[in-house]
Amino acid sequence: MIGLDEILVRCRGLERRELLRWVEERWVLPERRGEGWVFHEVDVARVELILEIRRDFALNDEAMPVVLGLLDQVYSLRRQMRRLCNAVAEQPEDVQAAIRRALPKSR
């Protein structure tokens, strides 16, 4: 859990104005604390992710929300998928076997 200034120290080349805009655009969702912001680990990782996407793929700001939105959907679906797989894994062996048999090799 760190503040805005500490993030700026950690992420070389990131400007305060820029980070505040990302917060305003809701690309990053720190918590409001009095007049300032609190960034949890996931928020710091997300700031680094945005920096990395921008640097490595030369992505402009208009495309960023699309990329972030798609990434977030992938992670959301992965969670749902894992939930489903866990439910299958808890079934008796014969049910699991039936599901395995029912899985087509290809579509």
Next chain:
Amino acid sequence: MATQTPYEVLGVKPTASADEIQAAFRKLAKQLHPDINPGKPEAEARFKSVTAAYDLLSDPDKRARYDRGEIDESGAERPRYSYRPHAEGPQGWKYQPHGEMNADDLEDILSMFGGAMGGARRGRGGGQGFAMPGGDRLYTLTVDFVEAAAGAKKRLSLAPDSWLDVTIPPGIDEGQVLRLKGKGDPGIGGAPGGDALIEIHIAPHAHFRRDGDNILLDLPVSVAEAVLGARVTVPTVTGPVAMTIPKGSDSGRQLRLRGKGIQRRGGSAGDQIVTLRIVIGAADDPELAAFLEEWAGKHPADPRRGMAS
């Protein structure tokens, strides 16, 4: 203190040219060289860090890798960071779209399993729809000490453009989990939705501490206030209140402000317990020293009398 960047070590801007870096290094190396600073370990240490910084920045390849964040100031590889464990960990929920997964999405996935479950899609029209309850979602929320003690309304931002309004009840404890019914993932096929579980963390306060329903506060008082007594203003979680310091109070004396602790919803309330800490103030006050010398001469007393040696 944060580690200095090699640019800071050499005292140059990150945009400095190779020539500027070389010039800065030569200047510092002359000043700090161990041969002209014998027996000065701090000069030797700085010489080492200046040399290391120059080794890194004088090599265009290493300098470029450092600027890209691939290696750290010692030249060691920085671990390739990954967002994924964060996204899939408990803190990642707030970035994952809420209710984005609808019945059609799920049926597409189920159809990947083919056969029996895929049949649910066809069965839907015949009134045999597949139903799946929504899962719970976990969030964390940090509140200030005073918000936790006195209660508060907080707003938790969620991606892409929604939020949860959370009522923090007075006296919530660190790590307590609030459950918002039906605010988790929506159910599919008419099944009930999951809940939002919000784990509360309390940021420590500079002055207040908690002890159950009581709030503890150390209150600095001057020598004059302790000896003569005083009427002072004391902060509490619900705002400042007036308190009387009795004449002749020792350091460590505890005074109780009844009902100024945690206010429980049932009506019961804890107290605020104020511990006096006598502060001398100015380290060198000749007037006070002169007075005490005279006073102590007339009032010989040993506060440690009776203490086993």
